[in-house]
Amino acid sequence: MPFTAKSGKFNASIKTVTIGTGDKAITLGGENALPLQSFDAPFANAPKVGIEITDFGMEHEPECIQKYYEGCSSIADIAKKAASFEGVDFLSFRLEGGDPNGANKSTDELIAMVKEVAEAVDLPLVISGSKNAERDAELLGKAAEAVQGKNALILAAKEENYKTVGAAAGLAYNQVVGAESSVDINLAKQLNVLLSQLGVKPESVVMNVGTAAAGYGYEYVASTMQRVKSAALSQNDAQLQMPIITPVASETWSTKEATQAEADTPEWGDQERRGIDMEVETAAADLACGSDAVILKHPVSVATVSKLIKELV
Structure with missing residues (x-):
């Protein structure tokens, strides 16, 4: 008796959200099948891969990443170099120095750097905050204004600051709003509802439902994305049909596997290889669980994950 496979195609689909402008613009979402299951239904838009740089330039990066940016003397140079690597679909600029518990850089200094990066590259932009909700309410609003006309993704509006960030990014300056929740389907849905009530269109929202490095409580991330x-x-x-973006870089490159010197743990092998492995493994898991875009840091990781997507979708 012949076997007839059951279709995994759904009547519903994920909304499409475009980031960037012109020929380099990218579109996330649009799928009506489960993650990477293109055998059930072709994916209109394959998952995208971004590369992350921060306002610190190469100051805080491991040597294995610094070597790829040799000769870069400004944040604009770093942005151009990052945009040139194989497999890069978009550039993510994280305002790490804005954290008031860290470097606490001035808003003027950080926004000047946002403008410098935006002028240096023609790739779609993701502008990420300092992870301090109160400071990001100010920073991300100013960043949305600084890149007006770029159709950038402002990442992210949280429950604590969604009114300020959502109003600035999604309403005043017509950017895409990143909705960040803490690894809980109910919180993710609630934030989407709140942004909708604020007036932000669902077609201008991308979700970050939470992230973790593989092996570091990752099962909660996986189950949330799958749900x-x-x-x-x-x-x-x-209220849950927005595409998902997952920042991988900042999680994986802070793990002991990526930071422990080879001299201290020679049995673990090459430090750079370990960092790349952590990043690729986490990104691959995110894609398999439902992420429509991942943000990475190491150029080899970016190229590897980009090739993986091309083979699978």
């Missing part, structure tokens, strides 16, 4: 995608597609839940 979000399942509800969006099988239950046609319109």
Whole structure:
């Protein structure tokens, strides 16, 4: 008796969100099948891979990443170099120095750097905050104004600051709003509802439902993303049908596997190889669980994950 495979195609689909302008613009979402299951239905838009740089330039980066940026003397040079690496679909600029518990750089200094990066590259931009919700309410609003006309993704609006960030990015300056929640499907949905009530269009929202490095409580991230995608597609839940972006770089490159010197743990092998492995493994898991875009740091990781996507979708 012949076997007839059951289709995994759904009537519902993930909303499409475009980031950037012109020929380099990218579109996230649009799928109506489970993650990477293109055998059930072709994916209109393959997952995208971004590369991250920060306002610190190469100051805080491991040597294995610094070597790829040799000769870069300004943040604009670093941005141009990052944009040139194989497999890069978009550039993520993180305002790490804005953290009031860290370097606490001035808003003027950081926004000047945002403008410098925006002028240096023609790739779609993701502008990420300092991870301090109160400071990011100010920083991300100013950043949205600074890149007006770029259709950038402002990452991210949180429950604590969504009114300020959402109003500035999604309403005043017509940018894409990143909605960041803490690894919980109910919190993710609630934030989407709040942004919708604020007036931000669902087609201008991308979710970051939480992230972790593989092996560091990652099962919670996996289950949350899977539940979000399942509800969006099988239950046609319109409040969860936004595409997902996952910042991988800052999580994986702070793990002991990526930071422990080879001299201290020779049995672990090459430090650079370990860092790349952590980044690639985490990104691959995110894509398999439902992420429509991942943000990485090491050029080899970017090229590897980009090739993986091309083979699978």
